[in-house]
Amino acid sequence: MLGDASIDTQIEASNYAFALMHLxxxxxxxxxxxxxxxxxxxxxxxDDWSTEFTSISYNxxxxxxxxxxxxxxxxxxxxxxWHEKYERLGETKPHxxxxxxxxxxxxxLVGRRAEAKDLLTRLVRNSERRRTETASGNSxxxxxxxxxxxxxxxxxxxxxxxxxxALMHAQDAELESALRVSELARDRTLRDHFADQEWxxxxxxEAARSxxxxxxEGIQELDERIAVAPDVVERIRLESERTLAVSEKGRLExxxxxxxxxxxxxxxPPTLDELRAHLADNTALVSVLHSGxxxxxxxxxxxxxxxxxxxxxxxxxxxxAAWLGRLRGDPVRAWPMERERLAVGPARPAGATGAYLDTExxxxxxxxxxxxxxxxxxxxxxxxxxxxDEELVGVPLQALPLAQGLVVDRxxxxxxxxxxxxxxxxxxxxRGRHPRDLLAVGAIDYRPVxxxxxxxxxxxxxxxxxxxxxxxxxEEIAAISSLFPPAxxxxxxxxxxxxxxxxxxxxxxxxxxxxFVHIAAHAWAQAGQPESAAIALGGRDDDAPAQHAMTAAExxxxxxxxxxxxxxxxxxxLGHFEHGQGLLGLAYAGLAAGNRAALLSLxxxxxxxxxxxxxxxxxxxxxxxxxxxxxxxxxxxxxxxxDPRLADPIVWAPFVIYxxx
Numbered sequence: 090m091l092g093d094a095s096i097d098t099q100i101e102a103s104n105y106a107f108a109l110m111h112l113x114x115x116x117x118x119x120x121x122x123x124x125x126x127x128x129x130x131x132x133x134x135x136d137d138w139s140t141e142f143t144s145i146s147y148n149x150x151x152x153x154x155x156x157x158x159x160x161x162x163x164x165x166x167x168x169x170x171w172h173e174k175y176e177r178l179g180e181t182k183p184h185x186x187x188x189x190x191x192x193x194x195x196x197x198l199v200g201r202r203a204e205a206k207d208l209l210t211r212l213v214r215n216s217e218r219r220r221t222e223t224a225s226g227n228s229x230x231x232x233x234x235x236x237x238x239x240x241x242x243x244x245x246x247x248x249x250x251x252x253x254x255a256l257m258h259a260q261d262a263e264l265e266s267a268l269r270v271s272e273l274a275r276d277r278t279l280r281d282h283f284a285d286q287e288w289x290x291x292x293x294x295e296a297a298r299s300x301x302x303x304x305x306e307g308i309q310e311l312d313e314r315i316a317v318a319p320d321v322v323e324r325i326r327l328e329s330e331r332t333l334a335v336s337e338k339g340r341l342e343x344x345x346x347x348x349x350x351x352x353x354x355x356x357x358p359p360t361l362d363e364l365r366a367h368l369a370d371n372t373a374l375v376s377v378l379h380s381g382x383x384x385x386x387x388x389x390x391x392x393x394x395x396x397x398x399x400x401x402x403x404x405x406x407x408x409x410a411a412w413l414g415r416l417r418g419d420p421v422r423a424w425p426m427e428r429e430r431l432a433v434g435p436a437r438p439a440g441a442t443g444a445y446l447d448t449e450x451x452x453x454x455x456x457x458x459x460x461x462x463x464x465x466x467x468x469x470x471x472x473x474x475x476x477x478d479e480e481l482v483g484v485p486l487q488a489l490p491l492a493q494g495l496v497v498d499r500x501x502x503x504x505x506x507x508x509x510x511x512x513x514x515x516x517x518x519x520r521g522r523h524p525r526d527l528l529a530v531g532a533i534d535y536r537p538v539x540x541x542x543x544x545x546x547x548x549x550x551x552x553x554x555x556x557x558x559x560x561x562x563x564e565e566i567a568a569i570s571s572l573f574p575p576a577x578x579x580x581x582x583x584x585x586x587x588x589x590x591x592x593x594x595x596x597x598x599x600x601x602x603x604x605f606v607h608i609a610a611h612a613w614a615q616a617g618q619p620e621s622a623a624i625a626l627g628g629r630d631d632d633a634p635a636q637h638a639m640t641a642a643e644x645x646x647x648x649x650x651x652x653x654x655x656x657x658x659x660x661x662x663l664g665h666f667e668h669g670q671g672l673l674g675l676a677y678a679g680l681a682a683g684n685r686a687a688l689l690s691l692x693x694x695x696x697x698x699x700x701x702x703x704x705x706x707x708x709x710x711x712x713x714x715x716x717x718x719x720x721x722x723x724x725x726x727x728x729x730x731x732d733p734r735l736a737d738p739i740v741w742a743p744f745v746i747y748x749x750x
Contacts, residue, residue, distance in 0.1 A: 164195035181219035209254040239668035252380040272358035275507030276671035316642035319545035367515035388466035402458035406480035488742035501721035514749025523604035531609030532563035532582035565700035601650040612658035619673035645681035662689030686748025
């Protein structure tokens with residue numbers, strides 16, 4: 090229709106070539122990309138983005154041919170292309186980063202591993218510089234470095250990045266460097282949020298701090314408005330406004346650093362020695378990463394060298410996701426394949442070696458592939474802090490089987506978004522000084538609210554809450570509040586359990602006074618829009634839906650200081666996993682608000698059994714057990730109950746502690 094010389098024709102040829110590569114038809118793809126590149130080079134300037142991208146893609150295609158001479162030719166061309174791009178554009182521009190990552194991959198393929206490692210080190214350094222230059226103000230949507238951390242481009246092609254470099258360091262017994270790079274691939278938004286607060290509090294003069302805090306509050310308000318905006322056009326307008334606000338805040342911060350010599354944010358990951366310093370003898374830190382086809386872990390103990398563990402099963406993540414889906418009641422089918430691989434899909438795939446695995450078989454397979462390789466490194470420790478990756482984020486390891494019993498019978502497990510976040514809480518000396526013990530919120534008589542747009546998830550969530558009462562939430566709040574002295578307890582129920590009350594207590598500083606904050610209510614997750622995940626609260630009947638719902642964006646903006654926030658509702662531990670950011674949603678928000686940890690649920694939970702579970706949990710915490718041990722003891726007690734309903738893992742296994750314990 091447009092002819093061979095049209096840029097649209099050449100772009101479509103490139104897209105078709107990508108499809109051919111994914112089908113394994115590399116020879117056809119390379120020929121098509123070579124033709125497209127020739128056409129673009131002859132008709133468009135050499136700095137045109139499509140020409141540059143097609144050139145990189147062609148050389149990457151050559152690497153798929155398995156021909157050593159062609160791969161070396163591609164490597165030389167990519168090296169030349171990378172030098173030209175960083176000299177013309179700068180090292181931190183996306184095309185230069187893509188060229189550098191592709192060059193690193195070609196260098197690995199031709200067997201020059203040390204050189205590839207140096208290139209990846211440069212890639213990580215340049216990506217970090219780019220992240221600083223394009224900071225997005227600690228929002229849920231800060232994903233500037235995700236591609237380089239995940240090792241995948243926007244079109245789905247694999248490239249080497251942070252995780253590949255971390256694995257190379259670990260393979261070379263450079264565990265300190267492996268730790269540093271792997272931590273750069275963790276919860277960057279949350280850590281930036283804390284570092285920004287600490288920098289303003291300790292380094293910035295009062296007058297300038299007031300200006301910066303006003304700007305930060307303005308950005309937070311925009312985040313909250315974006316979270317409840319059902320209209321796409323309105324969301325785009327607000328995000329544009331937010332971009333300008335972030336830019337202005339960044340400009341002021343740069344001016345302050347320059348004029349007052351205030352220094353940069355402290356974003357340095359902890360060292361192995363710093364992690365060991367606050368680690369109890371009976372605790373093991375387990376940090377798991379996924380690099381290409383390899384799942385691996387660093388295990389850190391107080392009194393022994395760190396250990397590098399490689400898991401033999403490349404399908405651990407697929408196994409974990411299928412098992413969690415089955416626990417949630419989803420119709421997931423995972424099929425055993427040749428060479429002990431695993432495939433997931435509704436129909437039996439070609440090459441399957443048996444029927445799809447049931448829930449127990451998936452659990453046994455996951456224990457063999459994940460927990461069994463870790464046990465020699467963990468040794469006699471009975472407390473685990475687990476930092477997962479990809480599908481291993483949000484998996485209830487405590488419900489996995491052992492040779493005798495379950496994992497929960499042997500270990501008390503907590504989960505952390507990163508070792509850096511965990512270490513941050515271990516060094517604080519402010520815990521245990523709360524003037525009050527408990528703020529309990531919930532027991533709401535939900536009623537239909539004023540409806541908004543039919544596409545508004547908040548209106549839909551509030552309507553669901555109105556149609557599904559929680560009669561035992563009132564008993565739950567009454568039971569746990571009775572465990573603490575009345576003078577040290579505050580209870581907000583019914584129409585008083587509102588978002589407005591929480592925000593008012595936040596602004597006044599009252600919310601920072603409680604050791605435990607407990608919310609018993611309905612909640613919902615939003616995988617594609619994690620800032621819009623929300624907790625359904627009370628209010629007036631004529632309030633708009635958004636006035637009843639505390640979104641994750643709003644929760645993150647509260648000023649809290651609890652040892653533990655308990656979100657006693659369905660699916661509060663679900664969210665959107667983003668590479669480099671961690672689990673976004675209510676889990677992120679509970680920590681961003683300033684709490685040490687959050688107790689979350691991984692699937693829908695029953696009203697009556699949850700009320701009993703929470704009462705038993707608080708009884709143990711009231712007696713002095715820390716939240717992780719109290720949770721493990723409560724889960725063990727339920728598991729051993731003579732009541733088959735209480736003993737069912739569906740009742741006790743969804744609860745996890747996420748944060749700094």
